[in-house]
Amino acid sequence: MASATLSPSVPTITDTPPRELLQRWWRVRQADPDTARAFTDDAPRTFAELRTLIVTDTYLFYLAHDSIDDVLGAMWLHDLVCDEAGVPRAGWLGTYVLPPHRGARTTQAMWLLIRDALEARGVRSVYIASHHANTRAHRVAEVHLGFHPVGMFPAFARFGGKPTDCMILSMRPEDMGEAWALAYERASHQGTDDRSRNARRTLLRTLPAQQKHVAID
Secondary structure, three states: OOEEEOOOOOOEEEOOOOHHHHHHHHHHHHHOHHHHHOOOOOOOOOHHHHHHHHHOOOOEEEEEEOOOOOEEEEEEEEEEEEOOOOOEEEEEEEEEEOHHHOOOOHHHHHHHHHHHHHHHOOOOEEEEEEEOOOHHHHHHHHHHOOOEEEEEEEEEEEEOOEEEEEEEEEOOHHHHHHHHHHHHHHHOOOOOOHHHHHHHHHHHHHHHHHHHHHHHO
16 A cells, blocks of 8 residues: 655545545546546546556556545556566556645645655656646646646547547656657557548658657757
């Protein structure tokens, strides 16, 4: 069990959240209209699906709460990249902070703890893919979490059934080329409509130039 607290003013995180706290977080997330552009169509649709992803370590999931068990939010790593021994070395970050706790640097406080917990597990590279219209999330990732923008990936994933462009970000600047390559790999499994195929053909032709641009920036 991973659990950490910095001081009474910041969250406590746990990778074995009590069922009641996890359900509380899930109910708020599912009722929030903002999730339409926060999570792709392949996100879990039921609490049972979420629990399965957590208990099978398909998600490296951390719930954040305070000293009186008020749930603040959660972060999780998904689409894990593992080494030959099956140990996760990289993954994509998901985040959901409950509305009452937004705007108070809660996401930043959670990330400081979760980043350390992930590094202790051997994870060295973390990436984010964010809906192109979710500019608040882009800003938080850059300004408060310290992620580096890689680029806008066309037709990266489906939101509401539609192929949607996403901003790709990388925790470490030296991983930006890898972030783009992994984004292409993830996107290749998303849908098969003409727009998606054409966008990826164009991307494949321009990928070397994109990686060169990323390296310079």
